[in-house]
Amino acid sequence: MKKFISLVAVLMLSGCYTGKSLFDGPACNSTPQPKPQPCVEQVVPPCAQPQPQPCAQPAVQRNERLAGVIYFGIGSDYLNDADKAELNRIAQYAKANNTPVKVLGHASHKVGKGAEFKKDAINQDVSVRRTQNVANTLAMMGVNPNMINAAAYSDSRPAEVETDAKTEALNRRVEIYLEY
Numbered sequence: 001m002k003k004f005i006s007l008v009a010v011l012m013l014s015g016c017y018t019g020k021s022l023f024d025g026p027a028c029n030s031t032p033q034p035k036p037q038p039c040v041e042q043v044v045p046p047c048a049q050p051q052p053q054p055c056a057q058p059a060v061q062r063n064e065r066l067a068g069v070i071y072f073g074i075g076s077d078y079l080n081d082a083d084k085a086e087l088n089r090i091a092q093y094a095k096a097n098n099t100p101v102k103v104l105g106h107a108s109h110k111v112g113k114g115a116e117f118k119k120d121a122i123n124q125d126v127s128v129r130r131t132q133n134v135a136n137t138l139a140m141m142g143v144n145p146n147m148i149n150a151a152a153y154s155d156s157r158p159a160e161v162e163t164d165a166k167t168e169a170l171n172r173r174v175e176i177y178l179e180y
Helices: 002-014 081-097 116-140 165-169
Strands: 064-071 101-105 148-152 173-179
Touching: 064 081, 081 116, 081 173, 101 116, 116 148, 116 173
Parallel strands: 101 148
Antiparallel strands: 064 173, 101 173
């Protein structure tokens, strides 16, 4: 239970938690937050009312660097030992340098036979599970949960045009970025 609460706190950085999904975005009838929330790209379009305020630009623009990519099997969010070693490397750097971490989950366009009619829901679910697993693993490895921004993009941001099994596999991924 404690791990789930930590994960919810980590993933709330991407918007208001409505109870349906950690990536639903701001709730329509929520009251304004007393503290400003970090600027995170919306995964799901915000509700019609109220409109979110534009984020102020920082005085010093920070750059991001792709620190690693974790690839997954079809419909899977499983992290093998090599994936965990890669995440540990990233976690050690982020902790040592107090660096913000961005975790972006993706899915391929492919779904199982007979599930094409609910492809969008299936791909959103798998990208959320992948993102949650990676963000939770980084937090368990000691990365400050307040320094982790997470978002899931389903199949909306492919790395490659899916023409065969190899290019389709490249889209089942989580990208981890570090600010410097």
